[in-house]
Amino acid sequence: MAKQEIKSITDLPGVGPATANKLIEAGYATIEAIAVATPQELSAAAGIPLTAAQRIIKAAREALDIRFKTALEVKKERMQTRKITTGSRNLDDLLGGGIETKTITEFFGEFGSGKTQICHQLAVNVQLPIEKGGLSTQDRVAKAVYIDTEGTFRWERLENMAKRWGLDPDEVMSNIFYIRAINSDHQMAIVDELFNIVPKENIKLVIVDSVTSHFRAEYPGRENLAARQQKLNRHLHQLAKLAEVYDLAVVITNQVMARPDVFYGDPTQAVGGHVLYHAPGVRVQLRKSRGNKRIARIVDAPHLPEGEAVFVITDYGIADPED
Numbered sequence: 001m002a003k004q005e006i007k008s009i010t011d012l013p014g015v016g017p018a019t020a021n022k023l024i025e026a027g028y029a030t031i032e033a034i035a036v037a038t039p040q041e042l043s044a045a046a047g048i049p050l051t052a053a054q055r056i057i058k059a060a061r062e063a064l065d066i067r068f069k070t071a072l073e074v075k076k077e078r079m080q081t082r083k084i085t086t087g088s089r090n091l092d093d094l095l096g097g098g099i100e101t102k103t104i105t106e107f108f109g110e111f112g113s114g115k116t117q118i119c120h121q122l123a124v125n126v127q128l129p130i131e132k133g134g135l136s137t138q139d140r141v142a143k144a145v146y147i148d149t150e151g152t153f154r155w156e157r158l159e160n161m162a163k164r165w166g167l168d169p170d171e172v173m174s175n176i177f178y179i180r181a182i183n184s185d186h187q188m189a190i191v192d193e194l195f196n197i198v199p200k201e202n203i204k205l206v207i208v209d210s211v212t213s214h215f216r217a218e219y220p221g222r223e224n225l226a227a228r229q230q231k232l233n234r235h236l237h238q239l240a241k242l243a244e245v246y247d248l249a250v251v252i253t254n255q256v257m258a259r260p261d262v263f264y265g266d267p268t269q270a271v272g273g274h275v276l277y278h279a280p281g282v283r284v285q286l287r288k289s290r291g292n293k294r295i296a297r298i299v300d301a302p303h304l305p306e307g308e309a310v311f312v313i314t315d316y317g318i319a320d321p322e323d
């Protein structure tokens with residue numbers, strides 16, 4: 001098939017060396033990055049006419065097989081979707097097998113509910129071979145990106161979690177790319193940059209812990225809600241694109257405060273409203289229970305059954321109470 005001959009951006013129609021250089025400098029280094037760009041963005045980045053940009057994007061989309069599909073094709077593709085184990089069978093069952101690729105999974109809950117511990121555990125687990133609940137194949141290890149906004153990342157936790165599976169902790173840590181996002185603009189720029197890094201490094205999991213904290217700090221109060229929402233939506237949209245085009249899992253966390261004064265409805269409400277309400281994906285609420293037990297519940301996921309799962313946070317990671 002002619003399609004498969006397009007391997008790099010210089011194979012796209014009308015992309016000569018000069019245009020290619022401009023595109024790469026502007027962050028459009030891969031066919032995937034071009035396929036999800038708008039003609040306006042590309043035209044401005046490369047200094048080419050809009051019609052040329054449209055033609056390039058169309059060719060990139062065809063090369064990646066982004067087109068109408070029948071529902072049956074969608075079903076077959078979805079059945080091939082791999083999942084990352086959380087380390088708890090109970091939680092995996094609740095999620096329909098684990099954390100899915102091509103999807104954003106949000107963990108929200110109050111402080112200490114286990115959001116950061118789950119992120120650490122997933123950064124380790126994605127590296128397991130497929131038959132053990134990870135996404136590594138025989139020829140390529142699946143790696144993770146960890147975007148930390150609150151400074152709560154702890155390498156020591158990864159060590160224990162890796163040892164649990166008999167993995168070499170240093171090797172596991174060398175496959176986790178860590179970055180501290182200093183503000184919301186930086187956080188968004190990191191995700192743009194990922195469009196170049198992800199394919200090179202075989203990144204299969206991108207974590208943003210927490211996705212909302214910078215946005216909340218920089219856009220406080222009701223009067224800034226619309227601006228904050230708009231920016232956050234753009235960020236989530238970028239993350240969703242990344243998940244889709246590179247077949248990877250995106251996991252985000254969102255701290256919400258318990259509101260003991262709310263007697264009706266849900267007592268745990270997101271501060272300043274449900275910022276992620278309209279984003280695609282799976283939303284998992286976490287609650288503290290007795291001791292190291294935590295309760296997970298899926299919110300607004302029509303394709304997953306309702307229910308709750310109990311898991312525990314141990315020194316060696318996320319597990320089941322019966323372990």
Ligand SMILES: Nc1ncnc2c1ncn2[C@@H]1O[C@H](COP(=O)(O)OP(=O)(O)OP(=O)(O)O)[C@@H](O)[C@H]1O
Pocket residue numbers: 109110111112113114115116117118152255292313314315316
């Ligand atoms: N080494 C460990 N062994 C056992 N449990 C641990 C260990 N480290 C952390 N925990 C448990 O994890 C909890 C913290 O969870 P985590 O940091 O994931 O919370 P969070 O939901 O991310 O909170 P925040 O919103 O404040 O970031 C602690 O309360 C503790 O119970």
